[in-house]
Amino acid sequence: MKTEPIVILSTREIEKMRRAGRLAAQLLQHLEPMVKPGVTTLQLNDEAERWTQAHGAKSAPLGYKGYPKSICTSVNEVVCHGIPNAKQVLKNGDIINIDVTLIVDGYHGDTSKTFFVGTPSPKAQQLVEVTEECRRLGIAEVKPGAKIGDIGAAIQEYAESQGFSVVRDFVGHGISNIFHTAPDIPHYGTRGKGKRLRPGMVFTIEPMINVGTWEVEVLSDGWTAVTRDRQLSAQCEHTLVVTETGVEILTVAA
Numbered sequence: 001m002k003t004e005p006i007v008i009l010s011t012r013e014i015e016k017m018r019r020a021g022r023l024a025a026q027l028l029q030h031l032e033p034m035v036k037p038g039v040t041t042l043q044l045n046d047e048a049e050r051w052t053q054a055h056g057a058k059s060a061p062l063g064y065k066g067y068p069k070s071i072c073t074s075v076n077e078v079v080c081h082g083i084p085n086a087k088q089v090l091k092n093g094d095i096i097n098i099d100v101t102l103i104v105d106g107y108h109g110d111t112s113k114t115f116f117v118g119t120p121s122p123k124a125q126q127l128v129e130v131t132e133e134c135r136r137l138g139i140a141e142v143k144p145g146a147k148i149g150d151i152g153a154a155i156q157e158y159a160e161s162q163g164f165s166v167v168r169d170f171v172g173h174g175i176s177n178i179f180h181t182a183p184d185i186p187h188y189g190t191r192g193k194g195k196r197l198r199p200g201m202v203f204t205i206e207p208m209i210n211v212g213t214w215e216v217e218v219l220s221d222g223w224t225a226v227t228r229d230r231q232l233s234a235q236c237e238h239t240l241v242v243t244e245t246g247v248e249i250l251t252v253a254a
Contacts, residue, residue: 004182006174008200013107013176014241014250017202020109021239021250023057024102028113029253031100035115037092041073044098045084052102060101060108060179067223072099072112079208079216079225079233080170092118095128097235106177110204111251112237123211124232130162131209131234138187138205139240142247146197152189155207167208167233169216170225174203175239197242202250206237 009017030051031044049070052059059070067083074082074097075090082097090096099112114128134155141150151172159166172185183195187207212231219226227233239250 006182006195006201007176008198009176009202009241010200014200014202016105016107017109017176017239017241018250020057020102020104020107021111022109022253023055023104024100024109024111024239025251025253027051027100027102028098028111031098032115035090035096035098035117037090037118039090040086041075041082041084041088041090041096042086044073045069045071048100056104058103060103060110064179072097074099074224074233074235076232077227077230079167079210079227080235081223081225083221083223090117093121093124094118095120095124095232095234099235099237101179108175108177108179108239109251110175110179110237110239112206112235114234114236126162127164127209127211127232128234130159130164131207132236134159134166134187134207134209135205135236135238138207139238139247139249142197142205142240142242144197144199144242144244147192148183148185148194148197149189150191151205152186153191156188159207159209165210165212165214167210167214167216170208172204172206172237174201176202199242199244201242202239204237204239206235208233208235
């Protein structure tokens with residue numbers, strides 16, 4: 001777990017986060033029509049980079065700790081951090097998580113969504129629907145005085161009730177003018193445990209839900225994380241801020 005202090009953002013900083021989050025959500029919307037059979041993940045990446053530059057923003061992943069591309073494209077059994085490439089052609093029935101993070105005026109907007117390529121299998125459709133509901137339930141726990149463990153417990157309880165598992169190796173995180181900072185936000189856990197939430201805390205909730213085992217492994221490229229049993233995985237992510245009365249999602253396009 002991260003040991004650095006949790007930063008409480010000012011009203012001015014939250015407005016910057018709001019602008020970055022809005023633009024990141026708009027980028028995901030822009031990419032969605034491209035998600036169809038025959039498109040490569042590199043084409044998605046290159047369009048994301050073109051659009052980002054055209055809107056005066058920067059791609060946070062590009063060059064981050066050596067990451068080589070502008071977005072993450074995680075297909076089927078890839079849990080997260082899939083690297084776009086020219087050889088990976090989307091085909092009917094695939095699912096793909098597109099994870100984007102933009103820097104606007106020094107602050108980060110981080111969001112992702114899992115899309116269907118063509119017609120999904122019933123299991124894939126159920127997995128993505130459960131993952132989105134997990135995120136919704138996790139966000140619903142966020143309010144002043146709640147504990148970080150409440151978020152993970154709500155996600156884990158629902159995912160496991162539907163027969164799926166929750167990835168442990170990757171978690172949500174604090175975010176501001178720094179890409180990844182305290183606190184860690186596990187998507188599993190125990191109610192009443194962990195740090196207490198306070199107004200002005202900004203972090204991501206980004207559950208990764210698997211059809212089979214929760215266990216993952218990272219491939220030889222040092223980035224691509226896949227399910228150990230190679231069954232499907234889905235993810236969705238929002239950046240949000242704890243308000244005086246509850247929560248505000250920052251990564252919305254409107």
